[in-house]
Amino acid sequence: MQISVQYFILGLIIFGLVLVGIFTGPSDFSIKEMFDGLLRKNDHISQVIIWDMRIPRILASIIVGNCLGLAGVLIQLSTRSSLGDPNLFGIGGGAAIFIAAGFGGLFVISSFFSLIGCIISSTLVALGLSMLISTPNLSATKLALMGIAVAALTISIGTAIISHGRVFPSQIIGLVSGSFSSSNWENVFYLLIIFCICFAISICLARKFFAIMLGDILTKSLGVNPIKIRLFAMTIVGVLSGVSVFSGGIIGFVGLVSPHISRRLFGNSTINLIISSSIIGGLITLFADQLARLLFAPSELPVGLATTILGAPTMMYLALKVK
Amino acid sequence: MTITIKNLTVELEDIKILHNISIQIPIKSFTCILGENGAGKSTLLRVIANDISDYSGFISRIKETDLVYLPQNIESPPFLTASEIVSLGFYNSKFTKQKVTHLSNELIETCGISKIKNQLFENISSGEKQRVWIAFALAQSKDFILMDEPLSSVDTDSRKGFYELLKGIVESGKTIILVSHHIEDVTIYADNIIRLEKGCVV
Numbered sequence: 001m002q003i004s005v006q007y008f009i010l011g012l013i014i015f016g017l018v019l020v021g022i023f024t025g026p027s028d029f030s031i032k033e034m035f036d037g038l039l040r041k042n043d044h045i046s047q048v049i050i051w052d053m054r055i056p057r058i059l060a061s062i063i064v065g066n067c068l069g070l071a072g073v074l075i076q077l078s079t080r081s082s083l084g085d086p087n088l089f090g091i092g093g094g095a096a097i098f099i100a101a102g103f104g105g106l107f108v109i110s111s112f113f114s115l116i117g118c119i120i121s122s123t124l125v126a127l128g129l130s131m132l133i134s135t136p137n138l139s140a141t142k143l144a145l146m147g148i149a150v151a152a153l154t155i156s157i158g159t160a161i162i163s164h165g166r167v168f169p170s171q172i173i174g175l176v177s178g179s180f181s182s183s184n185w186e187n188v189f190y191l192l193i194i195f196c197i198c199f200a201i202s203i204c205l206a207r208k209f210f211a212i213m214l215g216d217i218l219t220k221s222l223g224v225n226p227i228k229i230r231l232f233a234m235t236i237v238g239v240l241s242g243v244s245v246f247s248g249g250i251i252g253f254v255g256l257v258s259p260h261i262s263r264r265l266f267g268n269s270t271i272n273l274i275i276s277s278s279i280i281g282g283l284i285t286l287f288a289d290q291l292a293r294l295l296f297a298p299s300e301l302p303v304g305l306a307t308t309i310l311g312a313p314t315m316m317y318l319a320l321k322v323k
Numbered sequence: 324m325t326i327t328i329k330n331l332t333v334e335l336e337d338i339k340i341l342h343n344i345s346i347q348i349p350i351k352s353f354t355c356i357l358g359e360n361g362a363g364k365s366t367l368l369r370v371i372a373n374d375i376s377d378y379s380g381f382i383s384r385i386k387e388t389d390l391v392y393l394p395q396n397i398e399s400p401p402f403l404t405a406s407e408i409v410s411l412g413f414y415n416s417k418f419t420k421q422k423v424t425h426l427s428n429e430l431i432e433t434c435g436i437s438k439i440k441n442q443l444f445e446n447i448s449s450g451e452k453q454r455v456w457i458a459f460a461l462a463q464s465k466d467f468i469l470m471d472e473p474l475s476s477v478d479t480d481s482r483k484g485f486y487e488l489l490k491g492i493v494e495s496g497k498t499i500i501l502v503s504h505h506i507e508d509v510t511i512y513a514d515n516i517i518r519l520e521k522g523c524v525v
Contacts, residue, residue: 080400082401207414210411211414213403217374217394218391218393218397221463222411222415223414268402268404268407
């Protein structure tokens with residue numbers, strides 16, 4: 001199938017899910033009321049629900065998914081490993097510690113500074129992880145072991161802070177397992193700007209990522225410095241994870257699965273991988289959020305559970321296929 | 324023209340690996356560094372490849388941009404096909420995509436790997452992998468190709484074909500320095516042989 005056709009189909013699926021996100025939900029509106037709300041025709045309550053709740057939520061889930069898909073493919077490309085997920089490797093956990101500290105009452109800051117704090121703390125974890133893995137012979141096993149250890153550490157620090165403060169269970173679940181129920185336009189705005197910047201930088205680096213697939217010694221023979229590229233990539237991963245945890249909490253498996261699916265659909269071209277993994281990440285997260293929202297409506301599942309339910313079996317299937 | 328090495332001594336982690344070596348390696352020729360395991364062959368190659376900078380003595384350096392160093396047991400790049408690796412050799416060239424594909428295919432033909440060019444690198448045999456690396460090195464159009472035990476796990480028949488390929492490459496004006504412990508092959512094909520024993524030239 002032609003690549004443009006594949007992108008078109010992905011776009012179509014996302015469009016379908018967006019319609020589901022706009023027109024379904026626990027509130028009892030007629031189709032006409034919802035259309036009027038969507039077109040801002042009258043001051044019906046549906047207008048508020050659609051424009052201030054459902055649409056920001058849809059956009060937030062798509063862009064957080066884009067961030068996770070992009071972060072996942074960046075980790076996997078820069079470490080030449082088929083493992084790699086920002087949240088399973090504890091990079092998002094850095095931001096979660098920061099949010100937990102806020103919940104726990106260690107400080108009170110505005111949401112903008114909270115975003116900055118999330119980005120800085122997860123970038124620090126990402127850089128720490130890349131120091132740990134910058135050995136001459138990085139194997140997939142070593143990477144996974146380091147990542148899992150870092151994740152365990154960040155989760156236990158976060159939990160310790162949370163149990164110290166008096167935090168509502170729903171806040172904890174939203175943080176640890178992900179939720180978009182409190183998305184707003186401000187969130188979407190931050191997400192969009194940061195994602196676009198990171199995406200543009202990644203596209204500029206795409207050719208270099210293709211070169212570092214060769215391994216460090218041979219990459220150097222092409223005049224590319226693999227360690228520098230890896231550090232740069234991990235910084236971007238840190239920023240992306242920070243902003244995604246800030247907006248949606250810890251959502252696992254999206255970053256791990258999206259690059260694998262896009263490799264199967266779009267092949268090895270790094271530019272296509274970066275673009276398609278971002279899109280597929282958005283699609284998965286949007287789909288998972290709709291599941292989370294609608295499956296047991298009016299009560300909600302944490303979206304991270306939905307991505308895990310979708311992602312874990314996909315990963316098992318892929319793992320069985322790999323030699 | 325030669326690569327001159329004078330009184331080269333290398334110590335790694337307090338163990339003396341090369342003792343006061345003086346040799347001359349003619350360029351545009353096929354040189355083999357021969358010796359038992361632990362004789363210091365790989366270390367000598369790494370010094371020539373600028374991969375070790377902590378040594379005493381003199382060596383006329385090859386510019387880093389002029390050489391490709393293929394270490395022993397290169398980890399297979401994941402996901403890439405043989406032809407993708409060869410075309411990566413053109414990374415720094417300004418050729419168009421079509422031109423790169425065309426030139427890569429020519430090199431693939433030269434190195435006798437047309438049959439497996441679209442297979443994943445991980446899945447091809449070790450002899451074929453070495454041929455892919457040769458094509459990759461040729462694509463970079465560098466003058467010096469340094470290889471460490473490329474054929475350690477390749478059977479005798481495939482080795483013969485491989486050496487003939489290298490011979491052809493040297494005739495086209497390249498310098499190849501190869502580390503090996505297969506005495507019988509090397510004596511047939513190499514222009515010069517450097518024999519190392521316990522860190523000394525013999």
